[in-house]
Amino acid sequence: MKQTYFTAGPAELYPTIYQHLQTAMDEQIGSISHRSAKFRSLYQFCVEQLRQLLTIPESHGIYFTGSASEVWERIMLNCVEHESFHLINGSFSKKFCEYATAVHKYTHKQEKPFGEGFDYGEVQVPEYAELIAVTHNETSSGVQMRTVDIHKLKRSNSKKLIAVDMVSSAPFPDLDFSLIDTAFFSVQKAFGMPAGLGVWIAGDKCLEKAELLKHGDQHIGAHHNLPTLWKNFQNYETPATPNVLFIYLLGKIAQDFNRIGIETIRKETEEKARMLYKFIESHPEFSPFVKEERHRSRTVVVANTQKPSADVISKAKEAGLVVGSGYGQFKETQIRIANFPATNTEQISQLIDVLGRV
Amino acid sequence: MKQTYFTAGPAELYPTIYQHLQTAMDEQIGSISHRSAKFRSLYQFCVEQLRQLLTIPESHGIYFTGSASEVWERIMLNCVEHESFHLINGSFSKKFCEYATAVHKYTHKQEKPFGEGFDYGEVQVPEYAELIAVTHNETSSGVQMRTVDIHKLKRSNSKKLIAVDMVSSAPFPDLDFSLIDTAFFSVQKAFGMPAGLGVWIAGDKCLEKAELLKHGDQHIGAHHNLPTLWKNFQNYETPATPNVLFIYLLGKIAQDFNRIGIETIRKETEEKARMLYKFIESHPEFSPFVKEERHRSRTVVVANTQKPSADVISKAKEAGLVVGSGYGQFKETQIRIANFPATNTEQISQLIDVLGRV
Numbered sequence: 077m078k079q080t081y082f083t084a085g086p087a088e089l090y091p092t093i094y095q096h097l098q099t100a101m102d103e104q105i106g107s108i109s110h111r112s113a114k115f116r117s118l119y120q121f122c123v124e125q126l127r128q129l130l131t132i133p134e135s136h137g138i139y140f141t142g143s144a145s146e147v148w149e150r151i152m153l154n155c156v157e158h159e160s161f162h163l164i165n166g167s168f169s170k171k172f173c174e175y176a177t178a179v180h181k182y183t184h185k186q187e188k189p190f191g192e193g194f195d196y197g198e199v200q201v202p203e204y205a206e207l208i209a210v211t212h213n214e215t216s217s218g219v220q221m222r223t224v225d226i227h228k229l230k231r232s233n234s235k236k237l238i239a240v241d242m243v244s245s246a247p248f249p250d251l252d253f254s255l256i257d258t259a260f261f262s263v264q265k266a267f268g269m270p271a272g273l274g275v276w277i278a279g280d281k282c283l284e285k286a287e288l289l290k291h292g293d294q295h296i297g298a299h300h301n302l303p304t305l306w307k308n309f310q311n312y313e314t315p316a317t318p319n320v321l322f323i324y325l326l327g328k329i330a331q332d333f334n335r336i337g338i339e340t341i342r343k344e345t346e347e348k349a350r351m352l353y354k355f356i357e358s359h360p361e362f363s364p365f366v367k368e369e370r371h372r373s374r375t376v377v378v379a380n381t382q383k384p385s386a387d388v389i390s391k392a393k394e395a396g397l398v399v400g401s402g403y404g405q406f407k408e409t410q411i412r413i414a415n416f417p418a419t420n421t422e423q424i425s426q427l428i429d430v431l432g433r434v
Numbered sequence: 435m436k437q438t439y440f441t442a443g444p445a446e447l448y449p450t451i452y453q454h455l456q457t458a459m460d461e462q463i464g465s466i467s468h469r470s471a472k473f474r475s476l477y478q479f480c481v482e483q484l485r486q487l488l489t490i491p492e493s494h495g496i497y498f499t500g501s502a503s504e505v506w507e508r509i510m511l512n513c514v515e516h517e518s519f520h521l522i523n524g525s526f527s528k529k530f531c532e533y534a535t536a537v538h539k540y541t542h543k544q545e546k547p548f549g550e551g552f553d554y555g556e557v558q559v560p561e562y563a564e565l566i567a568v569t570h571n572e573t574s575s576g577v578q579m580r581t582v583d584i585h586k587l588k589r590s591n592s593k594k595l596i597a598v599d600m601v602s603s604a605p606f607p608d609l610d611f612s613l614i615d616t617a618f619f620s621v622q623k624a625f626g627m628p629a630g631l632g633v634w635i636a637g638d639k640c641l642e643k644a645e646l647l648k649h650g651d652q653h654i655g656a657h658h659n660l661p662t663l664w665k666n667f668q669n670y671e672t673p674a675t676p677n678v679l680f681i682y683l684l685g686k687i688a689q690d691f692n693r694i695g696i697e698t699i700r701k702e703t704e705e706k707a708r709m710l711y712k713f714i715e716s717h718p719e720f721s722p723f724v725k726e727e728r729h730r731s732r733t734v735v736v737a738n739t740q741k742p743s744a745d746v747i748s749k750a751k752e753a754g755l756v757v758g759s760g761y762g763q764f765k766e767t768q769i770r771i772a773n774f775p776a777t778n779t780e781q782i783s784q785l786i787d788v789l790g791r792v
Binding site for chain 2: 089178
C-alpha cells in the first residue's frame with residue numbers, strides 16, 4: 077500500500093515529481109555532460125526559478141552541494157576566520173556549532189532548552205564574532221525563529237555576516253535576502269524531492285570574506301570553496317560533476333511552486349499548521365511541545381503524546397500515514413509531523429482524523 | 435530521438451536503471467528515513483554487492499559522498515598530515531594534486547606529458563611522502579596505469595598509504611584491496627547511473643591515520659571525516675542524510691554486474707576496447723593518442739582525428755551516437771569514446787561503422 081509520509085525529511089515526494097522524473101529520463105538528462113549548453117541552461121533555469129520563489133537578488137549566487145550538512149562546513153571554512161556565534165536550541169543548531177569547532181573555529185554560543193526559541197531582544201552577540209549562525213527551523217524540536225527577529229539581528233549587527241539554516245522550512249520563511257548573507261536548505265524537506273542535493277545561497281559579502289581568507293593561514297577547502305563555485309557559477313557551471321538530475325528536478329518543482337505562487341504556498345502552510353496545532357491543543361492524547369505560539373514551527377509540528385509515541389506511530393501507519401518519532405531523548409514521548417507543500421489540506425485532515433481515533 | 439552516449443561521464447545509463455528507478459519510486463525509496471531499518475538494509479545490500487564485485491575485504495569501509503572530487507579533499511584531510519606524492523599524467527591527476535595544495539599539504543609530483551603513462555620502475559617516491567596518489571584511469575588523456583604496477587608501488591612502499599582514483603574505470607581494474615588503502619569512484623561513469631554520488635573505499639590504515647590527525651594542528655574536516663563515517667558505518671548509517679535513492683540504485687546495478695560476473699564484464703570491456711583501438715589504428719581518419727599499448731585505457735579511448743573533431747562528433751550525432759571531444763587543448767583534434775558496460779558490443783560496432791564513414 078502506498079503510504080503518505082508526514083516525516084520531516086526524507087518526506088513525502090511532491091506529487092509532480094513522478095512526471096518530471098519521467099520527462100528527465102525520456103530526455104536522457106542523466107547522460108548529458110555537465111559542460112554542455114544543455115546543462116548550463118538547466119542550471120540557469122533552476123536559479124531563475126529559485127530567485128523568483130525566494131526573492132534572491134543578483135548579489136547572491138546559488139550553488140549546489142551534496143547536502144545541507146556540507147554547507148555548514150563550507151560556511152565555516154569560507155566565511156569565518158576565527159570566531160563564530162551560534163544560537164542553539166536543538167540538535168541541528170548544535171551540530172552546526174560542532175562543525176565549526178571541528179574545523180577549528182572558536183565558537184560562542186547562546187543556548188535555550190529544547191523546545192524553546194529565541195526572540196531578537198534577548199540575543200547577545202559577542203563583539204568579535206564574525207558570523208551569526210541562526211537556525212530558522214529546528215527540525216529536532218519544532219521551534220522556529222521569526223524572520224522579523226532574524227532581520228533585526230542582522231540590522232543591529234550589520235558588520236557581521238548572518239547565516240540562516242532554512243533546511244526544513246524553505247521556501248516558507250519570507251527572508252529578506254538584501255539582509256541575509258547566506259542561507260541553505262536541502263531538497264528532501266519542503267521541496268518534496270529525494271535526498272541528495274544541498275542548496276547554498278551566498279551573497280557578495282561571503283565571497284569577499286572567502287577571497288580574503290584564501291590567502292590566510294587556514295585553508296577554505298579545495299572542494300566547493302566559494303571563490304571556485306562563484307567563478308564557475310558565472311557560466312552556470314559547477315567545479316565538479318554535480319547531481320544534474322536533481323538540479324533539473326529542483327528547477328521543475330520550483331517552477332510548480334511559482335505557478336501556485338509563494339504567497340499561496342505560505343498561506344496554505346499557515347492554514348495546515350493551524351489545523352494541526354488546534355488539534356493537538358484540544359485532543360486529550362496530545363499537547364504541543366513548544367509552548368510559545370510565536371516560536372512554533374509551521375513546517376515541523378512536534379506533539380507530546382500521552383501513550384508511548386510508538387503506539388501512536390504504528391496506529392497511524394496502519395492507516396497508511398507515516399509520522400516521525402520525537403528526536404533523541406524525546407523519541408518515546410513525542411511525535412513529529414511535517415507540514416510541507418507535498419501534503420495538502422485533505423491529507424492533513426485525514427491525519428488529524430486518524431490521530432484523533434488513536 | 436533517443437541517443438546513445440559514448441561520453442566519459444555523465445554517460446549512457448545502464449539499461450536496467452529504468453526498471454530499478456521505477457521500483458524505487460513504487461517502493462517510495464525517496465521518502466524513507468535514513469535512520470530507518472529499511473535504509474540500513476539498503477546500505478548493507480549495496481556494500482555487500484560492491485564487496486563481491488570488487489573483492490573488498492572487511493578491513494575496508496564503503497562510504498558515500500556527493501562526488502569523487504569530494505573524496506580527493508577528504509583523503510587529503512584525513513590521511514595526510516604534511517606531505518603527499520602525486521603521479522600526474524593528465525588533468526584529473528593534476529586536480530587531485532591541486533586539491534592537496536589547496537588544503538595546505540606539501541605536494542611532491544612526478545609528471546608525464548599528456549598521453550603518456552607511468553610504469554612501476556620509473557616511479558621515485560619521496561622519502562617523507564605519507565601517501566601516494568595514483569590515478570588508475572586518466573579520463574582526460576585516456577591513459578591507464580596497470581594494476582600490477584600499482585600493486586608493486588605499494589609493496590615497495592608498504593609504510594606509506596596508497597590512494598587510487600578509479601573514477602572512470604571501476605569496476606574494471608582488478609585492484610587487490612589487501613594492498614590498496616583507499617580508492618574511490620563516481621557512479622556516472624562505468625556504473626551507468628546519473629551523477630550525484632561518490633563512493634569512497636577506505637581501509638583501517640586510513641582510519642588509524644585520521645584518528646591520529648584528529649588531535650593534531652590541522653583539522654580533518656567536520657563533514658564526512660573518516661572517524662565519523664566509520665562510526666556510522668558500523669550500523670550501516672551515514673552521519674548526514676545521504677542520496678538514499680542513488681545508494682539503492684547502485685546496489686541494484688552492482689547486483690546486476692555480479693549476476694553477469696565481474697570476469698565477464700572485464701573480458702567484454704577488453705574485447706570492446708580491442709575493437710575500438712583496432713579501428714582507430716587502421717582507419718586513415720583516426721590514430722590512437724596513447725602510443726604505448728600497455729598504457730592505453732580500456733574504458734576511455736582517445737583518438738586523434740584528421741578532420742576537426744567537431745565534424746566527427748556532429749556526424750556521429752546525426753546517427754544518434756554521442757562521443758566526447760578531446761580534453762582541454764585537445765578539444766578540437768581528438769575525440770574520446772567511453773567504453774563502459776552500458777554499451778554493448780553491437781553498439782560499439784555501430785559506432786565504429788558510423789565513424790568509419792565520416
